[in-house]
Amino acid sequence: MARANEAVFGAGADVGARPSSRRVPLIAVSALLCTVTIAVNFMLGPLLPLMQSHFAIGVSAAAWVLTTMLLGSGAGFVLIPRLQDIVDDRTMLLWSGVLLTAGALIPAVADTYPALLAGSAMLGFGSAAQILPVGFLRRHLSGGSVGTAVSVLIMATGTGVVVGMVGGGLTVKYLSLSTFFYLLAAAFAATTAALLAVVPRSRPASSARIGVWGTAWMIAWVTLLLLAMAQISAWGAVCYPLFAVGVVAGVAWVLAQRRSATPVFDLEMLKRPYATTACVASFLFGAVDAAFVLLVTYYTQTPSEVGYGSGTDALGTSLLMLPFALTMFISGKAAERVVQHGRPGAVLAAGAAVCGIGLVWLAFAHDQTWQYLVGSALVGLGSRAGYSGSFAIPQLVVDEDQAGMAAGIPATAMMIGSAFGAAVTTSVLSLAYLPEVSGVPQPHLYTMGYLIAAAFPVGILAATAVSSARHPGAFKSLMRQAS
16 A cells, blocks of 8 residues: 555656656557547447438437447456456557457448447447556556546546547538448557557566456446446336346345455455545446436437427537536546545535536526536536546555556446436436427426436535545545655
8 A cells, every 4th residue: 555655646746757758658648548449439329310321220229339339338347457457558458459440340341230239349348448548657657657647547538528529420420330430440450559559568567366257247247237227218117127136246246256365356445545435426427427418419409390409410419518528628637636635525526516516507507509518518527527536546545556456446337327327317308208299308307307417416425425524534644644
């Protein structure tokens, strides 16, 4: 523990670290990897109508593209960060790059619906590579800078969201589906080549073994949860027992991992100050973002002829949400510095409060363009501060040989939270439709959806208050001992 925190404070604020000729190239390729892997998650949504017409499939079949990608991400976020600690960084980067490139090439070459589903699953799995830089930047930058590693992840997230939102909209307007996937494959191949050229060779960070049974078990219950939440609108009541089985399997997995000699994740980390709170916050911030994106997308793309909505296209919706992405650049670095000064609760609470204000604003002001610009800026500002804290806290309490694992736990929580937020929002919008227009939600449901989404930040505030009461000054004391 002390060794890890000495590394953190030797370079956490990016001052006093020894200069390195690899520093700038490492940061550059890390940002590139985060950008392209995050962008693909935001690109496929706007492409669903194009996929429907191209493959002559229905809405439910098109939705399975996102579902398979989500399920692939579930497996990826479990395996990739854990493997990073026990396999060298370059090998993991190569495997991830090959998987991402193949995931884009398969639908581009085969051009069939089954190939699209297979490619989506591979893209989802490989997209978990977005958290690899947290580990290898800590190991390869002088001083093992947590500050730089987390900042690169958060800043590149903003870039990835912008590229994904705008890129998806532009693709719908000007490119064919196969051209899109060929370009995506080229981007992944080039990124992998750049990473292999820059990231130095190294030995595995940890000699620990990964438990095959525990890993398969975790992937299984995470998949059950994600599948139940992703298909709630299509499968209805069937999803409730599926979700219950996933929860029970998850609880049993936690109990088994505590006794395992080869755990997938070191759950002892969650006993450290604010570590559990960081994972809870990551889950709820993921729910906030998913709810926000869905509510904005559905409302703005509803034809105004039905009595409400903006009637805009995918690109127009993306532009309305640009402040959501751009404000990520403002809050991420500042939030991470506050955490390093021993005030993680302040970051999580502030991020939650700003998100809550933005969602309440949109609940009652979502008819005009400027209202979306204000609301999306507030939600983006708050969620990026929260994510910054959620990812920095675990990194500050583990050694470098557990850097991948410490990134994987909040990332997995965030992904499950995103599915949860999407499921809740979809259910709310399905409560009642306009009598004269089938399948179009009644307008008051958007107000309800935003208000329900605003309850997620309240949960973060509650979790932060509990941690502050249980461990008053513990995180700050831990940081002082290490400095």
